[in-house]
Amino acid sequence: MAANLIDGRAIAAQIQQELASRVADLKKRGVVPGLAFVRVGEDPASKVYVGRKEKACAELGIVSETHVLPAAASEGELLALIAKLNASKNIHGILVQAPLPKQISEAKVFSTVLPTKDVDGFHPVNVGKLMLGDATGFKPCTPAGVVELLIRSGVKTEGAEVVVLGRGNIVGKPMAAMLCQKGSGANSTVTICHSATRAIAAHCRRADIIVAAMGVAEFLKADMVKPGAVIMDVGVNRVPDATSKTGTKLVGDVDFKNVQPIAGRITPNPGGVGPMTIAMLLQNTVRAAEFSVLN
Ligand code: GUN
Numbered sequence: 007m008a009a010n011l012i013d014g015r016a017i018a019a020q021i022q023q024e025l026a027s028r029v030a031d032l033k034k035r036g037v038v039p040g041l042a043f044v045r046v047g048e049d050p051a052s053k054v055y056v057g058r059k060e061k062a063c064a065e066l067g068i069v070s071e072t073h074v075l076p077a078a079a080s081e082g083e084l085l086a087l088i089a090k091l092n093a094s095k096n097i098h099g100i101l102v103q104a105p106l107p108k109q110i111s112e113a114k115v116f117s118t119v120l121p122t123k124d125v126d127g128f129h130p131v132n133v134g135k136l137m138l139g140d141a142t143g144f145k146p147c148t149p150a151g152v153v154e155l156l157i158r159s160g161v162k163t164e165g166a167e168v169v170v171l172g173r174g175n176i177v178g179k180p181m182a183a184m185l186c187q188k189g190s191g192a193n194s195t196v197t198i199c200h201s202a203t204r205a206i207a208a209h210c211r212r213a214d215i216i217v218a219a220m221g222v223a224e225f226l227k228a229d230m231v232k233p234g235a236v237i238m239d240v241g242v243n244r245v246p247d248a249t250s251k252t253g254t255k256l257v258g259d260v261d262f263k264n265v266q267p268i269a270g271r272i273t274p275n276p277g278g279v280g281p282m283t284i285a286m287l288l289q290n291t292v293r294a295a296e297f298s299v300l301n
Contacts, residue, residue, distance in 0.1 A: 008266065012159045012238075012273045014151075018281035021154070021289065022066055028292050029067045032299065039068040039295035041099040041125065041287075042091045046084060046110065047077030051242075052103045059101070062284045068291055069096070081110045085118050092120045098294040099125035101287065104176065122297060125290035127180070136180055139187045144290050149181035151282025152217055152238050157191040159271060161215065161236050168194040169213040171206070171259065172220035177240050181217050206230070218259035228264040237265055237272040240279050 032039060041063055043056050056072060063070040073087055084102070091100050100123045106112050116128035124132050127146040135143030156163055168185050172178035178198060185194040194215070199206045201220075210216055210230040218226045219240035231237065241259025258275035266272050273279055 010266070010269060010271050012155055012271050012278060014155060014273055014278040014281045017155060017158050018151075018285040020158075021282075021285040022062070025066060025285075025288055025292050028296070032292070032295055033067070035299055037295055037299055038096075039098055039291050040094075040096045041068055041070045041101065041291045042094075042097045043070060043072040044075070044084070044087060044091075044100070044102040045072065046075045046079055046102075046106050049105065051244075052105075056103050059284055059287060062288060063291075066288055068288065071097075077107055079107070079110070081114060084110055084115060088115065088118045092118075092123060097123065098298050099123050099287075099291040101126050123294060125287060125294055127290070128175070133175075133180070136183050139189075144293070145184065145286075146176060146180045147286035147290065148177045148219075148240060148279065148283045149184055149217075150286045150289075151279055152181060152240070153184055153191045154286065155238065155273065155279065155282055156215070156236070161271060163191055163215065164193040166194045166214040167212055168196045168215045168217065169209050170196060170198045171200075171210075171216065171218045171226065172240075173198050173200040174219065174221075177217075177219040181219065220259055222259055223257050224259070224261040226260040226265060228261065228268055231265055231268055233268045234270040235268075237269045238279060239273050239275045241275065242280070 029039060045052055045056055060070050075084060091097050100119045102115050104112055117130055119129055121129045121131040124144050127144040132143040136145055170178050170182045182196045182198050185192050186196045197209055199209050207230045211232055213235055215236045217238045221241060223243035223245050237260055239258035239260040243257050244254050245257055247255035
């Protein structure tokens with residue numbers, strides 16, 4: 007692995023090892039962490055993501071169950087399932103995989119999951135706690151994973167100029183909120199760039215750290231990056247590829263081949279942010295189970 011790569015797989019494995027002793031402690035107290043996944047429809051990417059999360063749960067000793075509703079399911083059916091999971095004693099965390107079909111309001115669904123079981127950190131109470139710097143809430147897994155990667159790679163965020171590319175509710179907005187808080191792995195000066203931003207390249211060239219999370223394949227080019235900058239690539243984009251058997255391949259939001267030689271540190275993709283999203287989900291679920299012992 008090239009010297010400037012941030013190895014998300016290795017760091018995620020280390021976190022999973024740390025969590026194993028917390029799971030063992032819970033088991034001694036008669037509590038087995040339980041996580042419910044909910045999928046609606048047969049979106050191929052969602053199936054892959056949930057499959058990876060199920061496998062990681064099994065490896066750590068978290069019991070998971072997956073509920074699949076048909077693509078035509080009504081919002082009412084999904085809300086009824088969430089209500090059942092909210093009431094279940096054995097389920098400490100609930101994850102409803104996005105995106106959801108058009109007839110279902112994601113906002114309504116995310117605000118129906120009990121805040122204490124909201125291991126995605128999408129409930130308005132947890133979003134509010136994040137904004138307030140109240141650490142008792144759950145933080146969304148992908149941006150929390152980026153922060154953890156920065157901390158464990160020794161990247162200094164204090165006073166750093168950070169550009170976040172993308173303003174989505176799952177990554178961009180919470181990412182910016184986390185990095186501008188007081189505290190370690192934060193204390194940065196954050197700029198959010200999006201589709202209406204003028205002169206994105208000029209913003210990027212000022213940045214010490216860039217988090218690319220806009221969902222545009224290989225958007226961040228070498229001439230937009232200050233030499234030595236730290237590049238965190240959150241993107242997962244399927245693009246045509248005549249050389250592959252399937253005719254497609256996955257690429258990030260960063261033109262990795264050309265950016266890697268000038269970056270100070272950079273996440274590979276795959277093998278960078280992706281494994282950390284899963285590690286943070288496991289961490290949130292263990293925390294949710296620990297709360298259940300206290301309450
Ligand atoms: N879809 C893409 N990322 C996520 C995530 O972190 N959580 C959920 N529930 N759905 C997603």
